[in-house]
Amino acid sequence: MPHFDIVTNVMILNSVSILSAVFQVVAECLAKERKRLIMLPVCSILLIVTGYMLFAISYLVFESSLEINISIGLAIVGTICVSVNWWENYSTLFAVSFLEDISRDIAQSRNVVCIISSLMRILVTSAVVGAYVPLSGREWKSVKLVFETVVVSLVVIQMTSSALCRWFVVVACKMHALRRSFVLPMYLASITVLAVFLFPTAVRLPKSNQTSTFFETFQPKSSGEWLHLMLTDAIRTLNTRDIMVHKKTGGLACLGCSALSWWLGLMLSTVYIWYLKIHRIERTQDLFVRRMYEGAFLEQSMLLNTRFEIRKRIKEKNAKETIRVFLCATMWHETYDEMMKIIISMFRLDKYRPKTKEQRDVAFEFHIYFDDAFKDVDNGRHANEYAEILVDVIKEDPCIFKQKAALPRQKIINTPYGGRLEYTLPKDNLMMVHLKDKTLIRHKKRWSQIMYLYYILGWRLNRQYFKNLKAVEELDSLKEKLKKDRENTYILALDGDTDFQPSAVMLLIDRLKLYPEVGAACGRIHPTGTGPMVWYQKFEYAVGHWLQKTAEHVFGCVLCSPGCFSLFRGAALMDDNVMKRYTTKASEASHYVQYDQGEDRWLCTLLLQQGWRVEYNAASDAYTNAPQDFKEFYNQRRRWGPSTMANTIDLLGSGGLTSQRNSSISKLYILYQIISMAASILGPATICLMISGKVSTLTLAIVPPTVYLILCFKLKSDTQIKIAAIMSVLYAFLMAGTILSIIGDLVKQKTFLTPSGLFLIGMVVLYIITAALHPQEFSLVIYGLLYFLCIPSGYLLLVIYSIVNMNNVTWGTRETGSQAKTTAVDTIKKKVMNATCCKCPCVESEDLSEKILPAETITQTEKPHIPLETQRELQKKYLEPLKENKEQQEKVADDLRELRNKVTFAFFFCNALWLVATFFLQAIGDLVSIKIPKIYPNGTYDPTEVFSLDPIALMFLLSFTVLLLMQFVAMLYHRIYTLIHFVAYADTEIKSYRKQSHQSHQVSQWITHKIMTF
Known part of the structure; x- marks a missing residue:
């Protein structure tokens, strides 16, 4: 590097992408899809090789010497060796078990590898400098010529700027500003640095070599003059070259074309980043292959370190995984207004994620577990006034939509624990209201949670796999599917008075999706x-x-x-000593x-x-x-x-x-x-x-x-x-x-x-x-x-x-409950869902919507979804009244x-x-x-x-x-990363929702207001 000019030193670093371009060509050849991008890395290789040739010509033809010839060879070989640095990005191309094992071991012990490699670099750098000084005929005092304060300042500036640059790059990628805030600045970095150094030369181009004489005789008298010296010394390397002094047009053309070829080669070898698909929130390890960056060529290392997606020879048909979220709210003595809040929130979520084939990323199902929902009457136990209020609320809640339409389908089912009301919401999502009779099943909030944990995770999640097991499906395959379903099943625990927006739920889902x-x-x-x-x-x-x-x-x-608004992962709840121990009765x-x-x-x-x-x-x-x-x-x-x-x-x-x-x-x-x-x-x-x-x-x-x-x-x-x-x-x-x-x-x-x-x-x-x-x-x-x-x-x-x-x-709160709005039996007859008692659970009530539901309907029997024996066994084991x-x-x-x-x-x-x-x-x-x-x-x-x-x-x-x-x-730390997450959310989820909701103006205003006031 000391033997070359500033143009070469800045631009030759762009040639470190040559090996990455070669690997990309191999990857495109292995891909079964149409090879529309194969020409880009091929052109990159040709441009970088051309840059090497022009670079060699500019020195060998116009300024040839033995020392220069050796330096040219070392520079070319050195950049090629450095390009091996990012081989892990393409490690899956190699069908060699040895390399695959190395790549996997490095990924598993990344911290130790980074520490060892950093120590080795320090030792090698020290050894090279120690060998270069005596071999070049220099004295050690020449190394100490620069003031110590200047050296420390340069080290601090370089370390701080590099670390900040890398951090801002990661932030830009996570905020989905990949092209405008990452790729373009990295492309323009070397050009900008070169322009800064060459601008004085272009403005005050010397007419003779007096400028070089000035540089050779200049000796700084204080550390304050070193800033001027460093800027002018970089320009001296170009102004003192023979092609500049004697105005050799051919040499200048080779120098400029080599710099342009390397720069274009870097751009073409990293074009894949423009098409990189980034999820709403990404982990840094999923964006970049290596955690460390190269301070000497920062922009090149950040670009080449960006993960390259290798397409398989055989296109795998991987269906998009669906996250299933069960919203489980526990109720007791909530008032009309409190119930209205939670039900409206559920209707919002139903509208936000309709149950359609197009919206398969997240599926919602709503459950309400109502404690102590019955009271004694002359002819048995009937739903109390709080349950009646809930029914009224559900009936009134569709008014939040533009068309005030009746719920399409409703069912009433008798269960061993009391009763269940089933609603199909306007956007086809299912909502169930589980009315618990404390004489039949254990009441209070923890036991309601245990009830829905075992119903959702213990029975619904596992039943299909037991069926497949009987069908002699492979056991390992079943275990893997069950594990994946447990990880992708979430339970949102709610209180009966919680009010929330769909965005709040999606932001919590992101956290669980991102971090297993x-x-x-x-x-x-x-x-x-x-x-x-x-x-x-x-x-x-x-x-x-x-x-x-x-x-x-x-x-x-x-x-x-907090139990009023928390999202739990099914796999975590089903882990050892969690859900089972949660059923422990206080002794x-x-x-x-x-x-x-x-x-x-x-x-x-x-x-x-x-x-x-x-x-x-x-x-x-x-x-x-x-x-x-x-x-x-x-x-x-x-x-x-x-x-x-x-x-x-x-x-x-x-x-x-x-x-x-x-x-x-x-x-x-x-x-x-x-x-x-x-x-x-x-x-x-x-x-x-x-x-x-x-x-x-x-x-x-x-x-x-x-x-x-x-x-x-x-x-x-x-x-x-x-x-x-x-x-x-x-x-x-x-x-x-x-x-x-x-x-x-x-x-x-x-x-x-x-x-x-x-x-x-x-x-x-x-x-x-x-x-x-x-x-x-x-x-x-x-x-x-x-x-x-x-x-x-x-x-x-x-x-x-x-x-x-x-x-x-x-409990201390709601012991007597606020005075509920008493709903008479006549109101129940008119407003309890416009449903009738179904003789079969598959019969929908919309065909019989004109009939009046008697108050005694809840006592009639109907075959529930979960087998009666299973339900009774569960109640006997965990939920039997104390x-x-x-x-x-x-x-x-x-x-x-x-x-x-x-x-x-x-x-x-x-x-x-x-x-x-x-x-x-x-x-x-x-x-x-x-x-x-x-x-x-x-x-x-x-x-x-x-x-x-x-x-x-x-x-x-x-x-x-x-x-x-x-x-x-x-x-402070948490605010920054919360802002990053929300901007990423606003750039993905809300935009897709805006397209299908026909409320683009309101959503756009909401996004702007939320970000500006965050």
């Missing part, structure tokens, strides 16, 4: 409703998703995928807390312990009703708090084994969760310390929560909540005073550079920046002040109430109280230790306190005035700050 190790994915949950309690929860949910959920996703994996006190109070978190814990990953997608939005009154909120969190603690402790207890099985959970992530858990446990004591500034006030700050703790052991839960409500109001005033006192102290000290000032201002700035990065949710910062005022209520009083009442394992005698109930109650007492003692003993340690450290005073000098905003400090901070407070302050900063960095 992902067992579940959840979206961004938005609480809905009005009132102060909802406002508090809006900000609480926002902060939890913005920082905590994203940190879990980035550093490890999400610990809990110990801790089981009631861990299994039944937080079933969604326990299911995710089982998935994590089996090695599956749980992910979070911030672009997948779902809305669910939040508790709007204080009592319902406290009862909800009374369930969530202890169950979260129980499942987290269970996961941390098996942290060593889980980190071995689960590649997403490392030992450092376990440590992160331990620190987070410790911060949660010490929350009450921390709140007391926060609202007290001195030793005297600390004593007073401990008294109210201690009194409330004692009262919680003596009073009923409703009374406890009333007292907590009153104390929450008083604490809000106290928190307002705390904020004002901190601000007043900052004004008094004439500086904000105090521990409390920096912490408060830093928190505010961090939350504002975080909200600004979520433009659609920025308005939620308004509720931040309310959230701050309610911190004692949420992290002190609520914790005390939850821990003391953890022996209460009732029969508990009084003695057993008393024993469970005693065990729960004992567990409550143990946990309460341990929990508050830790908080007491924290308070005592802080109390004595503050009492000792200056002897153990850490002195921090008073610093003013202008940078000066007063050595006579210092701030004292005890070691424990400083440790906690630093730990919390570091934890928050880690979450903030994780949020």
